[in-house]
Amino acid sequence: MRLATPLALSLAALLGTAHAADKPVLTVYTYDAFAASWGPAPAIEAAFEADCNCDVVFVAADSSIGALRKVQLEGDETAADIVLGLDTNIAEAARATGLFAEHGADTSALALPTGEWTDTTFLPFDYSYFAFVYNSELTPEVPNSFEALAALPEDFKIIIQDPRSSTPGLGLVLWLQEAYGERADGLWEALAPHVLTVTKGWSDAYGLFLKGEADMVLSYTTSPAYHRIAEEDLRFQWAEFEEGHYLQIEVASVLKSSKQPELAQQFMQFLLSDTVQDIIPTTNWTYPATQTTTGLPEGFGDATPKTTLLMDGVEVEKNRAAWIETWQDKLSQ
């Protein structure tokens, strides 16, 4: 009986959350970390709502791919106006669904390592590079290329993610493919003994790494910035690889089925404003997609990879299944 009251109250609260219908509602599907209370979403929502006379609702899926699949399942009736957080590796699959419209934004402010942006469907809002992160106190010496890593004694361990369930995991497969082409298969074989384990997602991998299980973990060049800024912990670094680093550009796109395309396009342009771009670095722990007046916070450091690698999305889409299949074979041996 004692349980009944709070139970009834919370049920009532949960069932009664219908939004006031007088303002237009702009619904953005995104991944969980983006929508979290400590992520970029709350500040972006507040800033946009200040002017738009609308209600912005962020809906969190378990991943950006999850958000896309949700829209696909919902079809034309989807509540989403915008899908935010896909990366260029999966954007081609998203384009093929035919669900997405022109973003309509002026992209002249973009300052991406790849130079000019010509895609009129997907709009970049931040980026980072895949990189192996290490704790400089525990692992003072790190390799400077995949080949150097493969040549190390076998007790030098890395943790990676599965390309079938995680975007960094897929990024690593593409990274080696882009850097080594046909030689990638052989290199995977040489790397296999160094792979301590392959996790389902970034969280598991990073959690194990922080427990001191491996020398390096597949993450981002921007990960050390989190430890420096939020935890004032200077030990974490990323290892620069000579082959270059694979870029992950996060994009947003408007759905054709959106009932308020103008508001959605307004939001897309807003994503490139200094307001949003200054929110991004210390909430999403990535680089902003534009050069803002304030610039990057200090903890991000000046160093970025000398060489940038990025594969054309169409090629990724064409070969992804085969590459993953080979990856699985090489690592399972």
Place this chain on the structure above:
Amino acid sequence: MQRPPLHSAWPSRAAANALPGLLLAAGLLLLVSALLILLASSQPGTLHLPNRAWQTVRMSLLQAGLSTLLSLSFGVTVAWALSHRRQFLGRSLLLSVLSVSLVLPTLVIVLGLVSVFGRAGWLGQLFSALGSDARFPLYGLGGILLAHVYFNGAFAARQLLTQLEAIPAEKRKLVHSLGLSPWQRFKVMEWPAIAGSLPTLATTVFLLCFTSFAIVLVLGGSPRYNTLEVAIYEALKLDFAPARAVALALLQLSLCALLVLLSNLLRSHSAQISSVDVPHWPEPPRVTAVQWSIVLFAAAVTLTPLLAITVDGLQAELGRLIADPPVQRAVLTSLSLAAVSALCVLLCSVFIVRTQVALSAPRQWGECRFAPALRAGIGFSATLYLAVPSLVLGLGFFLAARQLPGQLSQWAWAALLVANVLMALPFALALLLPPAQKAALRYDRLADSLDLRGWQRWRVVEWPLLRRSLGQVAALSFCLSLGDLGVIALFGTADLVTLPWLLYQKIGSYRTADAAGLALILLALTLIVFNTIPRLFHRKYP
């Protein structure tokens, strides 16, 4: 052999006993079939299996077979030792911890195991201090087996202990008077007491390991030990080929059906009802020493990872976390959801068990020709969720919700509830069926002759005998739902955030200290619930 009913109202009464559970089981089967069809037909594509499927099945069979064997061996050994070591400080803590491991979020337990068995873990440090650089092989088959035994072996031990403690005092006295050795005693008295529940237990454990996902990846070391579940995830998420996912799910379901069938053939009716006072005689010191070692070993293995979770959690800013409104909301959401789930599981399992009993009791439908087939069907429907990936179920629900009136967030609640009920049912039945069958065997004739029926009969006959098990069912289903991440991620409604979901979000954005704190809160909540709920059921009946 003719056995005429004692009472003319017999057929209709037996039907009344069997019907609600039958309808419930049929409803579950229908629901899952409908969801699968809905999903398969949502996108163009044919049902076909990927090339690798059979290879995956072979490796998973091996892995799950070994995991089951080890889990049950652990369970039988530990239950045996604990049934003889009946009084020591911390016994009740150990008992509740044994049940708790199953219900905590996978990642929390994995990180706890890593703290103990990992490269930089306590065990490694102990070895180093002793001058050895030996390490537990945590990544590879070893790690998978360790984690699976941790999750399932402990549960098996707890459940088998209940069976052992239920051996009637008369039988114990008789066996004692014969002066048998511990091994002979085990053979004639203890093994028969647990053998009947082993097939069901083995099925449940096997399916849990066969469909394991996060563990086989994180501790597997390489994709070698992938399960079909991983392939289903790939099909649904990365390639968006729902038809292929459904084909894989159907393969998994067929294997599950086969297993349930097998375990139904093997199951016997040796179930016992808990007896309150267990007579105890001193044992030879050698035997006592073995029992103590087993108990100590079990305590070390099960407690240390939880201790590691506690140590990590205490380093978080617990005060700030507890005062944080999103955390409070998540705790409240999780608790309400768990309470409703536990109630639903209790109701469903009572009805299904009633049906199962009616179908096997000789005085009801036990000798009917269709009874075995019906029993297998009901067993299958209850074990269903272990074989249907939650991702498939969740997406199915998601599609269904869109075609029904009402808000998505309301359907998210419904889906979460159904998923939680389905998840807990196999465990609930494993706990409830043995004593219920025994009750029927022992009291059916008497109850019939007294013309007890319906609610009266349940109140007088079943409730007093089953209430301890019901308490366990309530606690287990409550905690399972408390720790489940489940289908919630698919609905992604901002107003439905549970505690495990919040925890994963924290880890997913570098906030490992907060996550450790939340893990400790979750662990504490689970332990409290596990110790409180069964007590509510122990009260003397008015």
